[in-house]
Amino acid sequence: MTAYHVRRTLPLRVEAVRQFRRRRTLVAFAFLLVLPWVLVAAFKIGGDPGPDGVPSLVDVATSSALNFALFALFVSTGFLLVVAVALFCGDTVASEAGWSSLRYLLAAPVPRARLLRQKLIVALSYAVVAVVSLPLMSLVAGTAGFGWGDVELPTGGTVPVSTALGRMAIIIGYSLVAQLVVAALAFLLSVTTDSPLGAVGGAVGLVIVSNILDAVTALGSWRDFLPTHWMYSWMDALQPEIQWAGMAKGAAISVSYAAVLFALAFRRFRTRDIVS
Numbered sequence: 001m002t003a004y005h006v007r008r009t010l011p012l013r014v015e016a017v018r019q020f021r022r023r024r025t026l027v028a029f030a031f032l033l034v035l036p037w038v039l040v041a042a043f044k045i046g047g048d049p050g051p052d053g054v055p056s057l058v059d060v061a062t063s064s065a066l067n068f069a070l071f072a073l074f075v076s077t078g079f080l081l082v083v084a085v086a087l088f089c090g091d092t093v094a095s096e097a098g099w100s101s102l103r104y105l106l107a108a109p110v111p112r113a114r115l116l117r118q119k120l121i122v123a124l125s126y127a128v129v130a131v132v133s134l135p136l137m138s139l140v141a142g143t144a145g146f147g148w149g150d151v152e153l154p155t156g157g158t159v160p161v162s163t164a165l166g167r168m169a170i171i172i173g174y175s176l177v178a179q180l181v182v183a184a185l186a187f188l189l190s191v192t193t194d195s196p197l198g199a200v201g202g203a204v205g206l207v208i209v210s211n212i213l214d215a216v217t218a219l220g221s222w223r224d225f226l227p228t229h230w231m232y233s234w235m236d237a238l239q240p241e242i243q244w245a246g247m248a249k250g251a252a253i254s255v256s257y258a259a260v261l262f263a264l265a266f267r268r269f270r271t272r273d274i275v276s
Contacts, residue, residue, distance in 0.1 A: 015122045024091055025126065028084050032134050035080070036072055036141035044145065056154055064149035066164050068142030069135045070171070070238070076134055077175060077231055082207050083200075084130040085179045090186030090199035092123040093269070116269050120187060120262070127183055131176055135168065153238060167242070171234040174247050178234075181227040181254045182207060184261035191269040224249070227257050 019025055043062050061071035093116070151159040151167075159167065186203035193199055210228040213219065223229050230250025236243035 012118055012121060015118050016125070019088075019092065019122050019126060022091070022095070024087055028087055028130060029133065032080075032084060032130055033137050035076070035134070036068075036138040039072060039075075039138075040068070040141045040145035059154050060152040062146050063152040064146060065139050065142030066149075066151045066161070066168065068146055069138035069168065070151070072138040072142075073135050073171065073175065074232075074235075077178075078211065078228075079204075081131055081134065081175070081179060082182050083204055085127045085182045086186040086200045086203040086207075088126045088130065089120075089123045089183040090190045090203050091196040092119045092187070093190040094193055094196040094199045112270055113266065116191070116266055123187065124183060127179065128176060131179060132172060135172055151238075157240065159238070159240075167237045170237050170242070174234040174237070174251065177251045178231050178254050180258040181261070184258035184265070185227075188261045188265040188268070191265050225253065227253065230254070 057067070057071045057074045060067050062068065148161070150161055151164040153159065182203055185206060186199055189199035189202045190196070193202075207228055210226045214223050214226050214229050216223075230246060230253060233246035233250040236246050
């Protein structure tokens with residue numbers, strides 16, 4: 001007879017398979033992988049975008065695969081990627097409670113801290129794959145649709161491919177850090193409610209509120225503390241010389257909020273009465 005050992009309960013591979021088999025995982029990845037091809041088709045049908053007075057990434061989206069990937073990331077950062085990250089991190093615990101299977105997992109017995117940690121690791125892993133898969137598939141779709149070449153900047157000038165690939169890695173890395181606050185908020189709501197839709201919707205809703213407040217210029221420097229204020233700071237990596245100040249501030253704000261929210265999630269789950 002095998003002796004009980006805490007480290008053998010709820011292995012990561014088991015939790016990864018459990019979450020991968022959920023319909024929301026397959027639908028989310030399918031949407032993220034199909035979207036770049038839809039955008040390529042839209043540009044092919046509509047023709048090359050013309051300048052609209054204010055230089056933007058859409059003006060140079062069809063210049064090369066890298067330009068197209070940057071454009072796809074730009075249009076997805078504020079909402080689509082937020083929804084994807086909130087979906088993976090907000091559904092993980094709340095769905096178990098909604099299915100009345102959470103108490104059976106704890107009765108296995110799986111210690112509460114370990115159960116939450118395993119679920120968080122897997123949820124964050126899927127969120128990382130989701131965020132990374134969009135620009136990678138955009139590179140593939142952009143190469144097929146517009147070819148490979150240097151990055152053309154909206155304000156003029158180009159960035160060589162060798163340099164642009166390093167910049168793209170920085171941009172994707174910062175995007176992951178910026179989404180940490182969304183993941184942490186969704187995870188906190190997931191351990192607070194039995195409704196996955198409530199956890200995901202609550203996280204997305206608060207991000208929307210943060211974006212609305214960020215548009216209120218009367219708030220002045222107070223906007224710097226909003227979790228979404230620095231979400232697009234990765235565009236500073238597209239300057240001839242990378243500007244690190246905005247990304248450093250954004251990373252510090254996101255990590256700080258995430259640390260607090262994750263700590264609150266573990267504390268809430270440790271003292272919560274599990275009746276479902």
